Amino acid sequence: MRARPFHATLAACVAANVLWGGTAWCQTGDAKEGAKIFSQCSGCHEIGQGARDRIGPHLNGIFGRPAAAHDGFDYSKSMARAGSDGLTWTVETLDAYIENPRALVSKTRMSFRGLDDPQDRVNLMAYLRNYSDDPSNIPEAEPTARGTDHDLAPEILALVGDAEYGEYLSSECLSCHMADGSAQGIPSITRWPTEDFVVAMHAYKAGLRPHPVMQMMAGRLSDEEIAALAAYFKDLD
Amino acid sequence: MTLNRRLFLSTGAAAAASLAAPAVLAQGAGKPRVVVIGGGPGGATAARYIAKDSKGGIAVTLVEPSRTYFTCFFSNLYLGGFKEMEDLGHTYGTLAAKYRINVVHDWAIEVDRDTKTVRLASGETLPYDKLILSPGIDFVDGAVEGWSLATQNAMPHAYKAGSQTELLKAQIAAMPEGGIFAMVAPPNPFRCPPGPYERISMVAHTLRETNPTAKIIIADPKSKFSKMGLFQEGWADLYPGMIDWIGQDFGGGNVSVDADAMTLTIDGETTKVDVCNVIPAMKAGHIAEMAGVADGNWVPINPADMSSKADPDIYVLGDSADQGDMPKSGFAANSQAKVCANAVRGALTGSKVFPAKFSNTCWSLIDTDNGVKVGATYEATDEKIAKVDGFISETGENSALRKATYEESEGWYAGIVADMFS
Numbered sequence: 001m002r003a004r005p006f007h008a009t010l011a012a013c014v015a016a017n018v019l020w021g022g023t024a025w026c027q028t029g030d031a032k033e034g035a036k037i038f039s040q041c042s043g044c045h046e047i048g049q050g051a052r053d054r055i056g057p058h059l060n061g062i063f064g065r066p067a068a069a070h071d072g073f074d075y076s077k078s079m080a081r082a083g084s085d086g087l088t089w090t091v092e093t094l095d096a097y098i099e100n101p102r103a104l105v106s107k108t109r110m111s112f113r114g115l116d117d118p119q120d121r122v123n124l125m126a127y128l129r130n131y132s133d134d135p136s137n138i139p140e141a142e143p144t145a146r147g148t149d150h151d152l153a154p155e156i157l158a159l160v161g162d163a164e165y166g167e168y169l170s171s172e173c174l175s176c177h178m179a180d181g182s183a184q185g186i187p188s189i190t191r192w193p194t195e196d197f198v199v200a201m202h203a204y205k206a207g208l209r210p211h212p213v214m215q216m217m218a219g220r221l222s223d224e225e226i227a228a229l230a231a232y233f234k235d236l237d
Numbered sequence: 238m239t240l241n242r243r244l245f246l247s248t249g250a251a252a253a254a255s256l257a258a259p260a261v262l263a264q265g266a267g268k269p270r271v272v273v274i275g276g277g278p279g280g281a282t283a284a285r286y287i288a289k290d291s292k293g294g295i296a297v298t299l300v301e302p303s304r305t306y307f308t309c310f311f312s313n314l315y316l317g318g319f320k321e322m323e324d325l326g327h328t329y330g331t332l333a334a335k336y337r338i339n340v341v342h343d344w345a346i347e348v349d350r351d352t353k354t355v356r357l358a359s360g361e362t363l364p365y366d367k368l369i370l371s372p373g374i375d376f377v378d379g380a381v382e383g384w385s386l387a388t389q390n391a392m393p394h395a396y397k398a399g400s401q402t403e404l405l406k407a408q409i410a411a412m413p414e415g416g417i418f419a420m421v422a423p424p425n426p427f428r429c430p431p432g433p434y435e436r437i438s439m440v441a442h443t444l445r446e447t448n449p450t451a452k453i454i455i456a457d458p459k460s461k462f463s464k465m466g467l468f469q470e471g472w473a474d475l476y477p478g479m480i481d482w483i484g485q486d487f488g489g490g491n492v493s494v495d496a497d498a499m500t501l502t503i504d505g506e507t508t509k510v511d512v513c514n515v516i517p518a519m520k521a522g523h524i525a526e527m528a529g530v531a532d533g534n535w536v537p538i539n540p541a542d543m544s545s546k547a548d549p550d551i552y553v554l555g556d557s558a559d560q561g562d563m564p565k566s567g568f569a570a571n572s573q574a575k576v577c578a579n580a581v582r583g584a585l586t587g588s589k590v591f592p593a594k595f596s597n598t599c600w601s602l603i604d605t606d607n608g609v610k611v612g613a614t615y616e617a618t619d620e621k622i623a624k625v626d627g628f629i630s631e632t633g634e635n636s637a638l639r640k641a642t643y644e645e646s647e648g649w650y651a652g653i654v655a656d657m658f659s
Binding site: 171172213 | 568571575591598612647648652655656
């Protein structure tokens with residue numbers, strides 16, 4: 001279905017009646033609350049004016065768009081297949097996807113375990129909905145915090161990684177992360193923009209990102225080794 | 238000869254490509270041959286990486302008796318009812334079809350280091366240029382008085398996953414109300430240091446549901462064990478009064494069993510038990526001993542490439558190796574396999590050899606959605622594989638973190654089996 005303008009709120013009664021077997025469940029989304037929840041998404045997705053594709057595609061105009069239909073973003077095979085099978089992003093399908101991404105698209109690269117609370121999902125969709133009507137409705141604001149906000153030195157970002165060395169180093173990553181890019185409990189790390197990959201690894205190395213395994217693994221990688229890994233995983237398919 | 242050839246080949250990739258052929262023709266075959274014995278996390282990973290990265294330039298044969306490999310890791314979760322046996326079984330079809338690995342389901346029974354051949358139980362022999370041994374563990378004869386392979390059905394070890402694990406689960410299910418589950422824990426070093434204690438947690442989880450007045454006794458020859466604080470905190474909170482751990486200080490190492498009478502004697506005191514899980518002391522898989530590369534119970538290796546100290550053309554991975562600071566785990570074997578694969582490929586084809594990096598993480602499940610982990614990174618020094626850095630879960634962590642840790646372990650399982658078999 002092509003989404004119609006709802007502005008700041010989203011009534012999810014119709015969707016809910018389909019999803020929950022016609023129970024009298026009816027909720028209205030609060031876009032302000034949804035904006036807070038979007039902080040869980042903004043590491044990978046941008047939304048709003050000037051939003052770009054990063055680790056995930058930008059989400060302007062998501063409602064009504066067929067899955068994997070956004071030109072220029074390199075989707076997982078699984079998402080591409082879902083799109084060609086006819087999956088379109090509606091209130092119903094986005095609700096299901098946000099609840100449990102892998103239940104809807106089994107080998108999606110989206111590394112997100114899902115939102116259990118239906119109200120959280122409706123709020124988040126109300127927020128996303130603000131950026132979906134048509135381009136003229138997109139507020140004149142900067143995109144939400146970019147995943148690449150950082151103070152990493154330009155010379156570190158400018159390093160060109162040796163992909164052959166990256167391939168050897170990658171074998172250490174592939175004890176846990178899936179080479180096919182699926183996220184089955186451990187995040188997908190394939191086909192990230194180089195900058196995002198390098199920034200994330202340096203954030204682990206500096207102890208800014210909180211995960212003990214990744215802090216330890218990144219902790220002993222040199223700047224060149226991080227660049228090499230970024231170069232290798234960028235093109236891994 | 239071998240050392241000279243290796244030095245010669247490493248002088249440049251372009252030169253090496255043209256020079257590899259004569260070295261191999263001398264062996265009487267079209268391309269260099271690698272034989273891998275053992276299809277677990279060490280062997281399957283090494284075979285896969287060598288075949289994949291050499292792009293057909295090296296003929297790889299993998300010798301593994303089982304057609305379906307059941308992972309030891311996560312087999313405790315089967316005992317706890319979190320996994321089915323089918324979830325743990327993996328086959329070798331993709332290794333054969335996608336990477337052209339010659340998968341031979343047979344037992345290797347002899348290694349002749351002079352002729353560089355491996356003899357199989359079927360009578361065939363396989364020539365090799367490089368041999369990789371990753372046979373896992375065997376048990377030390379007479380390690381637990383009264384226990385032997387002849388009595389392993391009465392008192393299963395369940396420390397090689399498969400029928401033994403299924404047997405142990407069936408015995409737990411058949412315990413009488415208020416019965417006793419006993420474990421004889423192994424001395425260091427042994428496969429999967431947290432394994433016995435995760436198993437206790439999983440048995441307790443099952444018994445709490447099905448047989449809540451049952452008791453668990455552990456006779457342990459050690460005075461401390463992996464993740465001890467985490468397990469003991471979990472046992473006290475989640476299974477209060479059920480688990481009695483008898484460590485070295487209380488005679489836990491002075492143990493004998495009687496499989497006919499189903500009794501366990503700890504420091505002179507005999508108890509009739511309903512299930513007795515005997516995990517004896519371990520040693521390198523027997524083929525390592527037969528190859529003459531073991532020294533005592535384990536095989537000394539050169540940390541830079543996992544080659545054995547006794548023979549530069551034989552590499553030893555995982556549980557069988559004397560791994561220095563690394564624990565004997567599937568993760569460790571998988572990590573070592575990649576270092577070894579890189580070195581073997583370099584030696585045979587002149588491809589670039591990168592410095593060794595090792596890592597390990599071991600997740601354990603204490604109860605539903607209650608996972609913990611321990612891990613470290615390692616490097617090769619002249620002496621041994623030496624620890625660089627490490628971490629461990631903390632006591633008192635919140636339930637969301639413990640749940641996330643469990644989900645992460647499931648992600649790791651998917652990752653490592655893909656890294657071995659897909």
